[in-house]
Amino acid sequence: xxxxxxxxxxxxxxxxxxxxxxxxxxxxxxxxxxxxxxxxxxxxxxxxxxxxxxxxxxxxxxxxxxxxxxxxxxxxxxxxxxxxxxxxxxxxxxxxxxxxxxxxxxxxxxxxxxxxxxxxxxxxxxxxxxxxxxxxxxxxxxxxxxxxxxxxxxxxxxxxxxxxxxxxxxxxxxxxxxxxxxxxxxxxxxxxxxxxxxxxxxxxxxxxxxxxxxxxxxxxxxxxxxxxxxxxxxxxxxxxxxxxxxxxxxxxxxxxxxxxxxxxxxxxxxxxxxxxxxxxxxxxxxxxxxxxxxxxxxxxxxxxxxxxxxxxxxxxxx
Amino acid sequence: xxxxxxxxxxxxxxxxxxxxxxxxxxxxxxxxxxxxxxxxxxxxxxxxxxxxxxxxxxxxxxxxxxxxxxxxxxxxxxxxxxxxxxxxxxxxxxxxxxxxxxxxxxxxxxxxxxxxxxxxxxxxxxxxxxxxxxxxxxxxxxxxxxxxxxxxxxxxxxxxxxxxxxxxxxxxxxxxxxxxxxxxxxxxxxxxxxxxxxxxxxxxxxxxxxxxxxxxxxxxxxxxxxxxxxxxxxxxxxxxxxxxxxxxxxxxxxxxxxxxxxxxxxxxxxxxxxxxxxxxxxxxxxxxxxxxxxxxxxxxxxxxxxxxxxxxxxxxxx
Numbered sequence: 001x002x003x004x005x006x007x008x009x010x011x012x013x014x015x016x017x018x019x020x021x022x023x024x025x026x027x028x029x030x031x032x033x034x035x036x037x038x039x040x041x042x043x044x045x046x047x048x049x050x051x052x053x054x055x056x057x058x059x060x061x062x063x064x065x066x067x068x069x070x071x072x073x074x075x076x077x078x079x080x081x082x083x084x085x086x087x088x089x090x091x092x093x094x095x096x097x098x099x100x101x102x103x104x105x106x107x108x109x110x111x112x113x114x115x116x117x118x119x120x121x122x123x124x125x126x127x128x129x130x131x132x133x134x135x136x137x138x139x140x141x142x143x144x145x146x147x148x149x150x151x152x153x154x155x156x157x158x159x160x161x162x163x164x165x166x167x168x169x170x171x172x173x174x175x176x177x178x179x180x181x182x183x184x185x186x187x188x189x190x191x192x193x194x195x196x197x198x199x200x201x202x203x204x205x206x207x208x209x210x211x212x213x214x215x216x217x218x219x220x221x222x223x224x225x226x227x228x229x230x231x232x233x234x235x236x237x238x239x240x241x242x243x244x245x246x247x248x249x250x251x252x253x254x255x256x257x258x259x260x261x262x263x264x265x266x267x268x269x270x271x272x273x274x275x276x277x278x279x280x281x282x283x284x285x286x287x288x289x290x291x292x293x294x295x296x297x298x299x300x301x302x303x304x305x306x307x308x309x310x311x312x313x314x315x316x317x318x
Numbered sequence: 319x320x321x322x323x324x325x326x327x328x329x330x331x332x333x334x335x336x337x338x339x340x341x342x343x344x345x346x347x348x349x350x351x352x353x354x355x356x357x358x359x360x361x362x363x364x365x366x367x368x369x370x371x372x373x374x375x376x377x378x379x380x381x382x383x384x385x386x387x388x389x390x391x392x393x394x395x396x397x398x399x400x401x402x403x404x405x406x407x408x409x410x411x412x413x414x415x416x417x418x419x420x421x422x423x424x425x426x427x428x429x430x431x432x433x434x435x436x437x438x439x440x441x442x443x444x445x446x447x448x449x450x451x452x453x454x455x456x457x458x459x460x461x462x463x464x465x466x467x468x469x470x471x472x473x474x475x476x477x478x479x480x481x482x483x484x485x486x487x488x489x490x491x492x493x494x495x496x497x498x499x500x501x502x503x504x505x506x507x508x509x510x511x512x513x514x515x516x517x518x519x520x521x522x523x524x525x526x527x528x529x530x531x532x533x534x535x536x537x538x539x540x541x542x543x544x545x546x547x548x549x550x551x552x553x554x555x556x557x558x559x560x561x562x563x564x565x566x567x568x569x570x571x572x573x574x575x576x577x578x579x580x581x582x583x584x585x586x587x588x589x590x591x592x593x594x595x596x597x598x599x600x601x602x603x604x605x606x607x608x609x610x611x612x613x614x615x616x617x618x619x620x621x622x623x624x625x626x627x628x629x630x631x632x633x634x635x636x
Contacts, residue, residue, distance in 0.1 A: 028362055029467055032547070034397040034531060035366035035460070037467050040358035044346055047442065048353035049457055051411040053449045079352040093369040093411065093455040124365065131371045137411040137455035139367055142353070149347055149355050213352055229350070 001106055005130070006098030013102055014128055017109045024122040026088040026143075036125035038089050038141055045088075046142040046149065048079040054134040062177050065104040067192040069111020071267075072136045074194045075216060077119045078269035080142035081201030082214035084150040087119045092126035093137035100134065108136070119198040147205045150273070155211040155230035159274040161289035162281055164204075165197040166190060167219060168258065171265025172247050175254050184246060196269035200284070204273045207281065212273040218264040220306050223272060223299045230274075235300045236263070236289035263306060319424055323448070324416030331420055332446055335427045342440040344406040344461075354442035356407050356459055363406075364460040364467065366397040372452040380495050383422040385510040387429020389585075390454045392512045393534060395437040396587035398460035399519030400532035402468040405437045410444035411455035418452065426454070437516040465523045468591070473529040473548035477592040479607035480599055483515040484508060485537060486576065489583025490565050493572050502564060514587035518602070522591045525599065530591040536582040538624050541590060541617045548592075553618045554581070554607035581624060 005013050018031045029037035038045075050072070052058060058068045073090055080087040090112060096105055109123070116122050121140070173191030182188060196214065204212055211230055213222045223234045243258050251258035274291055275281065299306065323331050336349045347355035356363075368390070370376060376386045391408055398405040408430060414423055427441070434440050439458070491509025500506060514532065522530055529548055531540045541552045561576050569576035592609055593599065617624065 029469065033467075033469050033471075034400040035364045035403070035458075037401070037462070038363050038365055039361070040363040041361055043357070043359055043361060045356050045358040045363045045459065046353045047356055047407070047409055047457070047459060049409040049411045049443065049455070050445045051413060051447045051453075051455060053413060053447060056447065056449060082352040083355070085353070089365070091365055091367040091457055093367045093457075095369060095371060095453060125367065127368045129369045129371060129374065131374060131451060131453070133449060133451055135369075135413060135449070135453055135455075137367070137369060137453075139365070139409055139411075139457040140353075141363065141365060141459075144355070149351075151347065151351050153351075 001103040003102050004098060005096045005100050005102050005105055008102045010128060013105060016102060016106055020106060020109045021113055021123050027122050027124045031125045036089065036091070038124055040143060042144045042146060044144055046080050046083050046085040046144060047139065048076055049137065049139040050076050052136040063192045065107035066111040068136065069108040070115040070193045072138045073112045073115035074196050074269055076138045076140035077115065077121060077198060078196035078214040080140045081196065081198045082212050082271055083142070084147045084202050084205030084212065085142035085144045086202055087121040087140055087142045087198065089121055089124035089141050090116055091124060091139040094126065094128045095131040095133065095135035096128060097132055097134065098130055147202065150205050150209050150212040152211055152213055152226045152229035155226055155232050155274040155291050157232055157291055157293040158277055159210055159291040160277050160287045161234055161236065161272065161274055161291060162285040162287045163270050163272040164200045164285045165270030166195065166268040167215065167270050168247060168261030168265040170194060170267040171261040172250050172258065175256060176250060179254060184250065187250065190268065194267055194269050197271055200271045204271065207275060207279055209273040209275055212271065215266065215268060215270040215272055217266045219272065220263050220299050227299055228297045231296045233292040233295045233298045233300060234289055235292055235303060238302050240286065240288045242286065263301065319421040321420050322416060323414045323418050323420050323423055326420045328446060331423060334420060334424055338424055338427045339431055339441050345440050345442045349443045354407065356442055358461060360462045360464060362462055364398050364401050364403040364462060365457065366394055367455065367457040368394050370454040381510045383425035384429040386454065387426040388433040388511045390456045391430045391433035392514050392587055394456045394458035395433065395439060395516060396514035396532040398458045399514065399516045400530050400589055402465045402520050402523030402530065403460035403462045404520055405439040405458055405460045405516065407440055407442035407459050408434055409442060409457040412444065412446045413449040413451065413453035414446060415450055415452065416448055465520065468523050468527045468530040470529055470531055470544045470547035473544055473550050473592040473609050475550055475609055475611040476595055477528055477609040478595050478605045479552055479554065479590065479592050479609060480603040480605045481588050481590040482518045482603045483588030484513065484586040485533065485588050486565060486579030486583040488512060488585040489579040490568050490576065493574060494568060497572060502568065505568065508586065512585055512587045515589055518589045522589065525593060525597055527591040527593055530589065533584065533586060533588040533590055535584045537590065538581050538617050545617055546615045549614045551610040551613045551616045551618060552607055553610055553621060556620050558604065558606045560604065581619065
């Protein structure tokens with residue numbers, strides 16, 4: 001694939017991009033018409049949208065187009081999973097400069113497609129327009145398969161707080177990259193391409209999760225949303241929160257308490273949920289805290305407020 | 319509402335924006351969680367997304383935030399209607415500069431909300447991020463209510479081509495504005511705020527439409543998509559295409575053949591469809607052409623190619 005998106009033109013680019021796609025049974029009508037038609041057997045559809053901007057949410061010198069596509073898909077698919085739903089499709093709204101290599105847009109599409117496949121979903125449509133800044137607006141849809149959606153508002157005093165997936169890996173990778181290093185590779189990879197545990201969302205719903213959220217802004221920040229919506233306090237037990245030894249080494253190297261990455265690092269899209277205390281949780285869930293009635297709306301760590309730098313603020317000066 | 323979006327911060331701005339919204343029965347779970355939950359009683363959902371960028375698709379000195387919201391909603395809701403579906407919800411992905419007045423974002427939301435109400439839909443969720451260029455990415459969902467979707471691919475030789483809604487009004491208004499005038503008001507208003515005939519989409523499906531599209535890029539360009547997808551030629555009869563006398567006057571004033579606005583002007587979101595020749599069409603549909611087998615993929619006017627400037631190319635230098 002040679003040339004820029006300006007040379008290829010709107011329709012040429014769209015043709016190239018859609019030629020990369022594979023469909024699933026849920027895609028009743030794919031790209032190329034006024035709208036897509038997607039199966040919604042439950043009779044309800046879960047829908048979420050997120051916007052990524054170059055220079056703010058990704059950098060072309062740190063991440064390939066393919067990785068940006070994986071990441072953009074992952075964060076939306078994780079939002080669907082965190083409702084207890086199974087992702088079905090993505091729609092892509094893409095802004096591209098005229099001088100962008102067309103290959104970049106096509107590799108972005110490859111990344112979106114492959115991350116969709118991990119989650120059992122497919123890209124069903126989109127829009128491409130020209131603009132100065134690469135902007136990737138992704139909408140994900142999902143099907144609840146007769147489950148009640150698991151919101152942020154259902155945590156109850158006495159519940160346990162449990163998490164599955166990765167915590168702090170993307171933040172540690174970001175710290176490595178921002179200091180000009182390219183390794184340890186596992187953390188850099190985690191920053192470029194998160195691996196949300198999609199299956200865990202619907203599974204948690206089936207296990208009776210009372211509230212659920214995916215960790216996109218940081219564990220403390222996102223549990224803060226649950227605490228506020230549920231009218232409870234969530235207390236985390238630092239002794240139960242695993243800090244990998246390699247992350248500790250990176251922390252020592254760059255002078256950062258690695259627990260801060262685990263507690264406040266976003267973008268790994270772990271799934272955290274509350275469950276009744278007697279729930280038998282599968283091995284991949286770790287109980288990391290409890291839900292309390294007093295001091296509602298707060299998140300504490302070992303009973304005290306966590307006062308270090310908070311979660312990712314998309315309006316902050318990162 | 320005072321201050322900039324930077325002063326209000328991400329969560330403050332989202333709170334202000336969502337406080338403007340009204341819900342419908344279709345919104346089972348609105349903004350504030352990982353994802354919205356939307357009724358999809360048909361068991362399928364129609365989904366489409368479009369991106370608008372400041373300076374390219376709208377100008378703040380020509381259109382208010384409210385009008386941009388109406389227009390962004392309209393073009394997506396029209397895409398849903400043109401499949402034969404009833405719009406249910408919108409999701410908004412919004413990029414805003416930190417120095418943008420927060421009131422602008424809130425008035426945009428008012429416009430999205432009010433245009434949704436016209437179509438029986440509601441805003442169900444979204445994402446707001448900071449960036450240099452105002453970018454409005456809208457996704458619309460809709461319900462087919464047991465209808466088969468009406469695609470671009472079903473036009474058959476012998477069908478009539480019929481249109482309902484406005485043609486060329488937005489383009490005439492654009493011509494007026496780009497020459498520094500603010501009147502005639504009706505055309506300027508049409509450019510700022512299209513009025514798609516949403517109800518006509520599902521109605522056309524019920525009348526047996528064989529293909530359908532909304533006119534977003536221009537009548538000839540959009541019928542070109544139908545001709546290509548259906549493998550037919552579409553011939554328009556210029557004598558049956560109404561050019562309002564006021565549009566003729568504007569054309570004389572600015573030196574443009576007004577038929578060009580009618581044939582190639584986009585963004586009014588009229589709905590054009592093909593029907594079996596014996597279909598009894600309601601009064602608001604005008605038959606403007608016929609479908610032929612020979613010279614498939616072409617659109618002709620009175621039997622000859624329409625060789626003047628084509629439809630709106632989003633990658634062109636407009």
